[in-house]
Amino acid sequence: MSNKLYLAVASFGLFLAARPVTAHHAFAAEFDVSKPVKVRGSITKVDWVNPHSWIYVDVKDADGKVTNWHFELGSPNALFRLGWKKDAIPAGLEVEISGYRAKSGEPVGNARSLTLPNGHELFTGGSAPDIDGK
């Protein structure tokens, strides 16, 4: 951790936070931090909307039953400025998403990160807290 702090200090004042502030609704009103969830599936749709983008994935369970999950991401403005491009996560792409389940128990979640087929993990800039919490 100290190495990383020094790196951050060296670039002081000129670039702030990869993680943008979302000043609005409480995560805890809709999602449950005690219910982490991780799914693997194929993207069916991405809604690039404010205040939160949404990603829809078809997830097949052990019995072969398919459930369409949707996950909340960050603002498309933030995602775009983080280097995400619309055409980078097209429908059909197999991804793994980890995050927290909705309090309602529906197949809905708040995504913390998305892992691409090549193993790259993209953070979503959303309001989910970090499981590892360092």
Place this chain on the structure above:
Amino acid sequence: MNTIRRSIISAAAFATILWLMEIPALAQAPAARAGAPRRMADGKPDFNGIWQALNTAAWDIQDHVGQLGVPPGQGVVEGNEIPYQAWALAKKKENFANRKTADQTEVNCFLPGVPRITYMPFPFKIAQTSKAIAFSYEFAHGLRIIQMEGNHPDPDSFPDTWMGDSRGHWEGETLVVDVRNFNDQTWFDQAGNFHSDALHVVERYTLTDPDHINYEATIEDPKVFTRPWKMSMPLYRRVEKNMELLEYECVFYLQEERYKNAPFKK
């Protein structure tokens, strides 16, 4: 007396010549109402102020009769014809039939897109300096920043928008605004006239006198129309003293109505 009269005539002639030559430095003083538009310090025509369309285009941009809740109107479309492709004309008719549930601006208070937001029956403000131009609309606090530099973002990587990405430049006295990067969610009016995400709008704002703008919008959408087409209308300055935009927060009002008995589930 002769000398005085000659001086007065010379002065008047001189002033007229200056007016005709539109020398910016001397035209900074507020122009008479029925005269040349005011100018900014940089010489550009001054669009600052609050403006409003005074027509029925918000209901229907073409000629239409009156009905309960719909004022009659002559259309704003040049030639009164909208050159839909065959499939799109059918879609327009379907939109019209479903308009009481399908018009997201009227039903949900969503942003109306461009140019519809110009002729919604609400005032809007133009804030202009030599560095920046912004249009602020009273309806749903709409906002369009007219970027005077740079290019439209790449539509494949950049999120679609409700109000488009606007890039402006001057052509003589006219502010020309090129708008792209639209989504396909908005209509041109309550009558179901619509577009795709390929929509391209070119607006032209020209002051005809200090209190009137001649507004033209050329619509191009190769997925929906067979050719470009144009609408035009005057925009009127709201000349009331201390005029300012208020707030029409219909999203909030709708929520109060729709969710007054919430929660709805177990």
Place this chain on the structure above:
Amino acid sequence: MSRRFSSAIMAVAVLTTVSLGLLMPVNGQTPAKVATPAATPWTPPRTPDGQPDIQGIYARGGVGGLAVEARESNGPHGAENPLDATASNPLSVSDRPDGLRNIPKGFNVGGTPVAGPAPAEKRRLGLIDPSNKVLPWKPEEDRNRRDFLKRTNPAASLRYVEYDARCALPGLFLGNGPFEFIQPPQEVVVLSEYSHFTRVIHLDGRPHLGSNIRLFNGDSVGHWEGNTLIVDTTNFNEFTAFSREIPYLSDALHTIERLTIIDQNNMDYEVTVDDPKLFTKPWKTAGLYRKVKKGYEIMEYACAEGSLTLENIFGKPPSR
């Protein structure tokens, strides 16, 4: 693009970065404890109508009690997520008795690349008046607030949903912009990316609107005193929140903001919150506006159009 840091580490690093940036003089010595006058005061250019020219896009750092992303993951309540309302943390976010967040040493201006360094001298940030740093609640109103907050998670009804979450106009305090300042003659116009709203500050000496006109953003009149813009705002409606922990202010709210130019990239910001229905006296909180890097453009932030929040909380409303 892969990340080498988790977001939490980045956030901590960033806050440290910003705090060091704010505390350190440019030559990198240990943080100054006392503000020293700048060697040469900055003289801003002027607009055609004589205003100090502050035009540009700014990110705003904090204003004390705003939704700052810093989070102590193993904070005073152990492993609990501080966003969860529990018996031990009924206020759901802040553990301060008056509801104001602890202000970290620095401010996160929200992921926006800034144009230049932070000011050389340490700024006043967060709650600056009263000096004991406790909000002067009327005791009964503080009790009302706490009772209110206990019904926000889950939201007992629409009234208990944060205005922010409803895409309501955030008013002066919420929403981190960024903000574009334009100065046409006799006005300062502030454009917010967040929620695409416009604030107009009238400098032409006009009176406030009549008292029956109530606005989310209030009605602002202002004037320049030297390099400080002073803004007086009234006519608020009853739907203004200060922060998650202070979920409503009243329609008696009256604010005075002071924006003071520090240098070509930075402005001090101070707001006096005077709400005689809720507090025994006015209080004051401070923040910082920092100009963003050239080339940064404000994007559209349409909120209601894409929001599923109310449906997710309450379910779909019955159709008519």
